[in-house]
Amino acid sequence: MNHQKNTTEADFLKNYQVEKYEKPSVTVDVVAFTITEESEKNYRKNTDKKLKVLLMKRNDFPFHGRWALPGGFVGLREDLQAAVQRVLKNKTDLSKAYLEQLYTWGEPDRDPRHRIFSISYLTLIQSANLKVKDSSKHYEWFDLSMNKIHTRTEKLPDGERVITAHVLTFHGEKESFDITIEFIQTVKEHLISQSYHIAENDFIAFDHAKIIAYALKRLREKIEYTPIAFSLLPELFTLTQLQQVYETILNKELLKANFRRKIADMVTETNEYKKDAGHRPSKLYRFNSKL
Amino acid sequence: MNHQKNTTEADFLKNYQVEKYEKPSVTVDVVAFTITEESEKNYRKNTDKKLKVLLMKRNDFPFHGRWALPGGFVGLREDLQAAVQRVLKNKTDLSKAYLEQLYTWGEPDRDPRHRIFSISYLTLIQSANLKVKDSSKHYEWFDLSMNKIHTRTEKLPDGERVITAHVLTFHGEKESFDITIEFIQTVKEHLISQSYHIAENDFIAFDHAKIIAYALKRLREKIEYTPIAFSLLPELFTLTQLQQVYETILNKELLKANFRRKIADMVTETNEYKKDAGHRPSKLYRFNSKL
DNA sequence: TCAAAAGTGTTAGTATTACACCCATGT
DNA sequence: ACATGGGTGTAATACTAACACTTTTGA
Numbered sequence A, B: 001m002n003h004q005k006n007t008t009e010a011d012f013l014k015n016y017q018v019e020k021y022e023k024p025s026v027t028v029d030v031v032a033f034t035i036t037e038e039s040e041k042n043y044r045k046n047t048d049k050k051l052k053v054l055l056m057k058r059n060d061f062p063f064h065g066r067w068a069l070p071g072g073f074v075g076l077r078e079d080l081q082a083a084v085q086r087v088l089k090n091k092t093d094l095s096k097a098y099l100e101q102l103y104t105w106g107e108p109d110r111d112p113r114h115r116i117f118s119i120s121y122l123t124l125i126q127s128a129n130l131k132v133k134d135s136s137k138h139y140e141w142f143d144l145s146m147n148k149i150h151t152r153t154e155k156l157p158d159g160e161r162v163i164t165a166h167v168l169t170f171h172g173e174k175e176s177f178d179i180t181i182e183f184i185q186t187v188k189e190h191l192i193s194q195s196y197h198i199a200e201n202d203f204i205a206f207d208h209a210k211i212i213a214y215a216l217k218r219l220r221e222k223i224e225y226t227p228i229a230f231s232l233l234p235e236l237f238t239l240t241q242l243q244q245v246y247e248t249i250l251n252k253e254l255l256k257a258n259f260r261r262k263i264a265d266m267v268t269e270t271n272e273y274k275k276d277a278g279h280r281p282s283k284l285y286r287f288n289s290k291l
Numbered sequence C: 001t002c003a004a005a006a007g008t009g010t011t012a013g014t015a016t017t018a019c020a021c022c023c024a025t026g027t
Numbered sequence D: 001a002c003a004t005g006g007g008t009g010t011a012a013t014a015c016t017a018a019c020a021c022t023t024t025t026g027a
Helices: A009-015 A080-087 A208-225 A228-232 A239-250 A256-266 B009-015 B080-087 B208-225 B228-232 B239-250 B256-266
Strands: A025-038 A048-057 A071-073 A098-105 A116-125 A139-156 A159-171 A176-188 A191-198 A267-274 A282-287 B025-038 B048-057 B071-073 B098-105 B116-125 B139-156 B159-171 B176-188 B191-198 B267-274 B282-287
Touching: A025 A080, A025 A139, A025 A208, A025 A228, A025 A239, A048 A239, A071 A080, A080 A098, A080 A116, A098 A208, A098 A228, A098 B098, A098 B191, A116 A208, A116 A228, A116 B116, A139 A176, A139 A208, A159 A208, A176 A208, A191 A208, A191 B098, A191 B228, A208 A228, A208 A239, A228 A239, A228 B191, A239 A256, A239 A282, A256 A267, B025 B080, B025 B139, B025 B208, B025 B228, B025 B239, B048 B239, B071 B080, B080 B098, B080 B116, B098 B208, B098 B228, B116 B208, B116 B228, B139 B176, B139 B208, B159 B208, B176 B208, B191 B208, B208 B228, B208 B239, B228 B239, B239 B256, B239 B282, B256 B267
Parallel strands: A025 A116, B025 B116
Antiparallel strands: A025 A048, A025 A071, A048 A139, A098 A116, A139 A159, A159 A176, A176 A191, A267 A282, B025 B048, B025 B071, B048 B139, B098 B116, B139 B159, B159 B176, B176 B191, B267 B282
């Protein structure tokens, strides 16, 4: 800190010296999701949808050869959102994607080099807006799914702990792997707290598997009470496409009639139809922003 | 970055040199809420409840003399939660309070000195757990309320923007002031995004008024679907006390019978009663953690 | 013609809202 | 006795879940 006499704020700022001692670094790490359509052989059937997450193969130490989230150090004068856009350059134009800050990870030893804070972001990209050109060997969109495998309850002296284990399944072109994550909810006296635990694994670098699980959990929660699902679809879409987005993210089937009633006032119908395959054409809708 | 030849991760870490160029700083800033009981003259009446937020009068530049959130730089090897506890030392024991990370604020010019990221936290403290000893003149619990004043909609070329203005009212021992904040929800094509805007003011330092508004908004949302309200109450409480916590935070009155049905399976009744004043004694309940 | 999906209706059960009423207490 | 808050019941409405049925199309 500054030890000169400063009597006005202008004086103070003129004399202010940025400290020279060792400081932490700050990165942004981005969990980018998209939903792709996998073509079907049967001309009548609708396309199968997959939830994909973008990973980057590390070519540096630490964690050389492992998969990591796209990320990078935040420039000293760089806006956070600009840093996220830079990290995703050649992947998409963020002005056409949903972007939301998730959480800041700061365990002192989460990076073996030195103290690095990671500000994580969730982005939802409509698959048509993916830029395919820079499909370098370093980046790959992995199929992702997360399934609950069991729940157990531990008694504590002054409360209890509910541990829900999920398995994250990554499916890539050449590599596929599973990672188990535990969501831990602790109730001590009348206080609740949450934490996450991931076993060591040989596939994902740093604590990035935890960040991905956290992002998918948040996405599943938010899709229920906000209209973010629309950012994964084009301007015009069918209600079945919308339902498939929900089903792919939630990883469960929904009843058509009930789904349509639930989302009814988030959409407006148009006069256009999607006349494609061997079944009744479906009406196209658009997002209705009126709350 | 490191330019030596490293062929194993161990080599790499041995040779790794922390960069010497200028780096940002990282702070934690804490929005601490509590609910206090203001005594009543009428022996029959229940106590009036107030939502309070802890502020600290700055004795340094920048923003000398203004009120700020308790906060501090995060030590290079310090855990984030430990930093929050350090910032609140002599105020409370965080192991008895609810703590949740809120958001990381990183606009390049949010601090006039240099680049400082603020990781903000929300904490809910039961008023009985406040340590009163260090009631130095630098800290004060302000009454806080936030009220919607109007909503307007702006048409954009490719979407619209809904701006909801709220006024934050701070009421302290010697000082009281109002600050207006706008929650801005933008819909562009089918993409939604949110931002916040606070007019310049002479009372609160940095962007801390924005952080307080964000915290209260999050608290209002989360109280509806999580049991965090219990962290503001003692182990045993009456249902009216619980309702008052909700009413104080939401800043609106609730119907007793309906409220009780809503929270019914978050509480368990005990055999104890609170027999205090000139009316029927009320049964005491405790938090029921079973979901 | 028929598989596939689009699209709608029905019913039972549950949750939400608003309001009305009776009960128990300390001074 | 009475002001104050504790505590419960009811009826209208809205939402949800499960399921059943009809319609339309391209090969």
